[in-house]
Amino acid sequence: MAKKVGIVGAAVTPFKGKWYQKTYYELAQMATREAVKDANISIKDVDAVFYGIYNDIFERACIPEHPLQGIIGMQNKFGIRISNGGATGAYTISAAHAYLAGERFKTALVLGVEKATDCFDFTSMSATPEVIKTIAWSGDCFFEQKIGWSASDSYAEIVLGYMDEYPGTLKPKVTAQISSLLSKQVRTNPYAQRQFDQVTPEEVMNSRYIVYPFKELEICVYSEGAAALILAEEETARAIARNSGKPIVWITGVGEANEHSYAGKNQKNMSHIVSDYLGSHRAYEMAGIKDPTKSIQIVELHDAFIQQLEISMAEFGLVPYETVDSLVEDGIMMPDGRLIVNPCGGLVYCGHAVGASNIMSAWSARNELIKRKMKTALVHGTGSTVAQYTACAILEHE
């Protein structure tokens, strides 16, 4: 029988469009310092570290985690890096969970960090074209990089495929309302990149196209920052919690799936995010959740794009595919609705510091479960071309 694993400490640095004042060394240490402080333990009490860092080029180093081992005080201990595209953070949680459940370690640090906007395009004198170019090195290197593949256009393929299969869904008025809602929710997140950027649905609809069908205010923003969790197996978690006085939030389920990257017969279904369906349902099964619409109260999902947020919610089984817009139209995720979705503002408003993002989502889900005295949350990460990768975790407040 695998060991039960819980979150006993968590922290994030502020997410910023650009951290001029700190390198990724200091950001990583900052999040680590705060996470061990939150758990009221010493870094010496931590057995292993799991790094979530997405892209070597962002950090301008291959194996960018190697200097961190000593910088965060984990020298001479186990350290492994996970890199799974946008789903890096969620996969890092999943990996740490497996090692603890398998009794390899009693405690682990899950540490995500990214320094994205040092990349700079000197032809347009702005960072964004170079940041998205850096991500575009993640496309298929034989068949897609040379023809303008980007993270946005590959996710747009899925969104348009979904709209082909379910015409009349993902209405611009609905996506605009979701974006506006998230911009209001972010107001209480002091670590967010866009804490004060509250927008109206009209502003969202009036914002410019970046990649059709995505408008500027429907897309996540690239950030720099770090996030950390302290995980522990059951007995150790209880001992830490007794000492810190903070409740344990258990990770009762994890689930992952990586799809095909090519489309067509026996390949990727371009009208769905099957990885989201499989990842979430595997996590439900492990957590013993039969009906997610009755069990899940908080969702911290990886909203790379607002339209994808809606599709992911349908894949999670939280809303029907054909009536996915009921998230807004029936108020499911609106204030006082059945579900609280991305109370931190999501990646669109809190920011997307890729390797750290899903760990930030777990930090937020834990805080919200404790603060609101709720029981169950779903944390999600998506990544790679055409939303190929997914990892999910179920968090439960005892």
Added chain:
Amino acid sequence: MSEKKRKVIPDEFIPEVRSRVITLDNKDYLLQNDAMFTFYERSIGELSPFFLAIRDEKRILGCKCTKCGIVRVPPMVTHCPDCDFAPTQLVEMEQAGKMNTTPPITYFATSLFLDKAPFGRGRVILKGADTALSVMLYTTTGILVPGLIKKGTEVKVIFRDERVGQISDIFCVPTSELTPQQVAKKGLQESELNWEAPKEPEFPKPSKEDLAIYKQSLKEMQALASKMSQSKRARKAIEGWKRSIAVKTKAGEFAMFINNGDFRIEDKKLESPDFIIACEDPKTLLDGLMYKGAITDSVIMKKLWISKNLEFNTIFKLDRLARFLVMEQKEKKAAK
């Protein structure tokens, strides 16, 4: 310029060796120009026949599983992973097919593709194939707009005149824009297409009312430009950028100047601007600058014409100017 003569990293992308200091909260922080670069003489291995067929013979190859018969294009496997790795055989494909799903259109591209936007990229199932080939999509009729190419639209593979053995040697256009002979022809090249040349729009004579609207709009734009130049955040949108733009409307012509954070609008004609913006109604531009609708979208929807596609980049910066000014106003309000 010929693809063959281009450098793998174009010179214009390479910054000088330089550093600068930025001061935040009375502390100095260093910024260094830098790069991570690696050159390759990359082996294309088992994929060589596919790329050589494109380069030298203007043919498209797929691979067919000898057991289940699935035809994959591109031929990414030598053995079928669905049939316990039964061998596959290369087969020649037709050069037209249907879009697997509605393709996205990139307006704001990565730094490597800024000069190619707007473009579509989607997946075409060529006749006889079971899987989809990822391709760039263009229209011969100007700027690619939503709705022009959809799921099921028939498209034709077009070969670049200069081919180097890369996937960018091919792209697709809708067959509805081609003659039946062109659709039937194998190895159709880009120079054989009838590309519509960009043409500056002509406007009707203005009425008295148009002239009054022009005057008022210009005044409002000048006032906005002045505010933008004073806004710390808005200035960031055009930091390091320099452009002089001639703006032609039905009722008059004026000039916009962007100069490293400064934004100025003057009631004058420019002899040799960097590019021209033409919009019949000056309110289209005014609304954009007032953050009441994106200027980018006005270009896409053909309400506003630009003389150089590459200047989409400047249009994005104008949109950001408007957004950043509004953001700064919101932040100031929130801080009160």
